[in-house]
Amino acid sequence: MKNRWDAAAAAALGDDPLALRVYSSRLLGADPALVLHGGGNTSVKASVPNLFGEAEEVLWVKGSGWDLATIEAAGFAPVKLDLLRRMAALERLSDSEMVRAQRAGMIDPAAPNPSVEAILHAIIPFRFVDHTHADAVVTLCHTPDGEAIIRRLFGDRMLIIPYVMPGFDLARTVYAMTKECDWSKLEGMILLQHGLFTFADDAETSYNRMIAAVSCAEEYLDANSSSTAVSGEEPEPDLLVLAAMRREVATIAGGGCIARCNTRHHPFASRERVADTVGKGPLTPDHIIRTKRTPVVVDGARWRSQITAFTEGYRDYFHRHADGHTMLNPAPRWALWRGVGTVAFGGTVREAAIIDDIVDHTVAAMERAEQMGGWQALPESDLFAVEYWELEQAKLAKGGSKPELSGRIALVSGGAGGIGRATVAALLAAGACVAALDIDAAALDRLDANPALLTVVCDMTKREEVEAAVAACVRRFGGLDIVVSNAGIFPPSQSIAEMEAADWQRSLTLNLTSHQWLIQAATPYLKLGIAPAIVINGSKNVPAPGPGAGAYSVAKAGLTQLARVAALELGAFGIRVNTVHPNAVFDTAIWSEEVLRARADHYGLSVAEYKRNNLLKKEVTSRDVARLIVAMAGSTFAATTGAQVPIDGGNERVV
Ligand SMILES: [Zn+2]
CATH class of the missing domain: 3.40.225.10 (Class II aldolase/adducin N-terminal domain)
Incomplete structure (x- = not known):
């Protein structure tokens, strides 16, 4: 030391x-x-x-x-x-x-x-x-x-x-x-x-x-004794099992959940009698508030019945010692995943990280103690007394409200700029963990560091990169509940007669096809998500197209139709799919001062008038759109799917 x-x-x-x-x-x-x-x-x-x-x-x-x-x-x-x-x-x-x-x-x-x-x-x-x-x-x-x-x-x-x-x-x-x-x-x-x-x-x-x-x-x-060196290559967890376990634990705990899988513990998790060791008790009694007395031990396909048995065992333990106490939720706080490692379950990313740290220290101590005659722990009754200490029970009674999307996991494509960036910030503020995907690595780096944020450099026009980004999100946070399919480009103005084939194709690939890839890659995880939702960023150009924007409007119209079909196909799995149609959101990269001035001049308006050229005479910002997207991802829209909501200050061609 x-x-x-x-x-x-x-x-x-x-x-x-x-x-x-x-x-x-x-x-x-x-x-x-x-x-x-x-x-x-x-x-x-x-x-x-x-x-x-x-x-x-x-x-x-x-x-x-x-x-x-x-x-x-x-x-x-x-x-x-x-x-x-x-x-x-x-x-x-x-x-x-x-x-x-x-x-x-x-x-x-x-x-x-x-x-x-x-x-x-x-x-x-x-x-x-x-x-x-x-x-x-x-x-x-x-x-x-x-x-x-x-x-x-x-x-x-x-x-x-x-x-x-x-x-x-x-x-x-x-x-x-x-x-x-x-x-x-x-x-x-x-x-x-x-x-x-x-x-x-x-x-x-x-x-x-x-x-x-x-x-x-x-x-x-x-x-x-010796500290156990990590031996061999770390296994890759089965992400569908990870996401399914996370939802099961969240359901029992009654809230959101972040699942942090730590494969560095795989040698420990592969020991023959490890279930006996971890079944005895924690490293110190004060950890029990975070970790419970024991983890759930899961292996392969039997994880579901093993989690059920854990919660039943927890109820029995509670009733053996309870004396007028209020039972804590019986969900496991961590899992020992045989052959894979450990998984820390937290209501927030911070809580999951704390549990993961404690598990790290606990595993190291158990490794050594096993070499010195075997891990011993305090009797169950002493541990119960700490877990149900009157001061902790008093804290429990006070409770406290959590942000709406606490413990939920979101992915935003095109997350480093404009509406995507504002959506990432709004989702984080609402308590969610967020994977922000963007092709612009430097712009991703400029996002404020946050333990609940994962940035992934991703070219959405490459299908394998889209699939890898979805997997990276699940690997980091343990699942996926919310997909904001936002990435897009606004190609140069061209009439249909003058259209460059490459511009047309690029718009269709990014503004339409890449969204199908993202939905396809995300669907297996969304089926295992908590109140899962997809929000599509459409465009005012869908209900009200303009000349010269064929490549854009056609792709966005296709995207809107994709969202409608997805709503039909995914409703049975509880996955909601809704679309926002923003217009004239000027605080995004495509609207430079120069472009704004040119458009305003074109209509004979000042820039300020041009920005408010809608029924409400109100400027629409990225933050306004982000707030609508977060609402659509949350419980306000719990009974809505297949909807299209304009956010444009009111447009006489749309209403
Ligand atoms: Zn102490």
């Missing part, structure tokens, strides 16, 4: 305890082998002057919702130290009461809720306290001889605490165990199955002790 302490950087902070606390907390947060996604917490004790100039002893402790990797001074909650120490001596206190009392004891009511481990930090008589859930230490805890090994490695300088549920019970246990202890002989505590604490009166020593302890555990693991 690398020691990241930089003496010069720390010295620049002087002796400001909170600044040093922020600094070394971030060093801990920088290493995912120490803390992962909000795990771990830190504190510092200091004297703060109050309004009356009196010194007040406070514990600055990590606030919940903050991540050590990015924490700032504002992420620490200042709680009166005396209050916390007195709370430790109470016989009983529910965790909800504890949280309320801690909040009331803050000297800054605007600070975040103090960590649930605040009391434990308070009773440790050192200024700096560091707490992590280091992989190496918890991995040792999950081996048959783990406790004995830990006692041998750390027993003389660390207090070993048996597993107790985090929160008040843990603080109370440590309080009772340390009443008589000589703290000056201790550098830290190991909390079995949970993590470790180190402490000292200065930030550097406390940090160094953490790194030294974790390094010691890592060295022991390295001497007694």
Whole structure:
């Protein structure tokens, strides 16, 4: 384990305890082998002057919702130290009461809720306290001889605490165990199955002790096991099975779902007795909120019955332990896909990424523990207590609304410019994951980076590129629900008599045929989609063609007919197909200032008048069209298919 302490950087902070606390907390947060996604917490004790100039002893402790990797001074909650120490001596206190009392004891009511481990930090008589859930230490805890090994490695300088549920019970246990202890002989505590604490009166020593302890555990693991190298080529998952599993999980969970397939885990997923290993329990109890106690194990064609069996098993587990609790949705959070790897299921792309990270660390720990006598885990009842902790249940009751397309997966062709670009932005804002396809790689690069966005360079006039782009979207996000078939070109104005054969053919290929290819490639996945929809970008030229635009208008008319036939053919599968007919959307690439000026002059209008030359005298923007497309993809149009909706400010030739 690398020691990241930089003496010069720390010295620049002087002796400001909170600044040093922020600094070394971030060093801990920088290493995912120490803390992962909000795990771990830190504190510092200091004297703060109050309004009356009196010194007040406070514990600055990590606030919940903050991540050590990015924490700032504002992420620490200042709680009166005396209050916390007195709370430790109470016989009983529910965790909800504890949280309320801690909040009331803050000297800054605007600070975040103090960590649930605040009391434990308070009773440790050192200024700096560091707490992590280091992989190496918890991995040792999950081996048959783990406790004995830990006692041998750390027993003389660390207090070993048996597993107790985090929160008040843990603080109370440590309080009772340390009443008589000589703290000056201790550098830290190991909390079995949970993590470790180190402490000292200065930030550097406390940090160094953490790194030294974790390094010691890592060295022991390295001497007694090996991390498994990825062997051989990674398998390609069957994308139709992936999409089908994703929909099944989404249906059970009652919402959208992103499925992230990780084939780097294929050697682990191919082990003979891997189902026994993963069936025992998670790496640390705090992961259970994200991952559930166990994954579903699936293989080949039996995945559906295996997911059903998992959810039935989950209900049984719930009823074995439930005591007035509300059941969480019983869908699996991750799958071990035999021979292929793992799949993380999240309501959002962020949640799926967090689960994938946790699974990554869990798989590595399980690999090592299996070489050291076999993976062990806490009893089911202890894990249930964390999964159904009153504080988590309270969060659940609060709920919260999600954006409409949360957990949904969309693909937009021609996604880097004009209406396509605005549609990509609108879909992302509505909560969807989006694959943006475009031939213009530089324009794709200019889209704002977003973990929910996949950019694919794709020439829509090449059928194999269209098929590969659809596959790339499914591979990345786990399925496909929404296709916005938008790519198009506006060829140079030519009469039918003067038509260049190449211009005619190019318009037909891109404005018509490529859309058929996209629909064809997407249909198998849309059949497995969640409330699937196709939105076609047509044109005002369909109901109201103009001279000189034959190649364009004919292709767009064909495209509209394609959409109508698709609505007829795909309705039975619940796939809606609707068309928008925009007109005069001037904030797109084809309308340069020069072209606008020329067209306006042609009609004897100013540019501003020309832009509003419609019944509503309203300029139509790419964003307006994008909003209509997103509405068509969502529940507003749930009962509509085969429709054509103009978006043109009102055109007297169309109404
Ligand atoms: Zn902890």
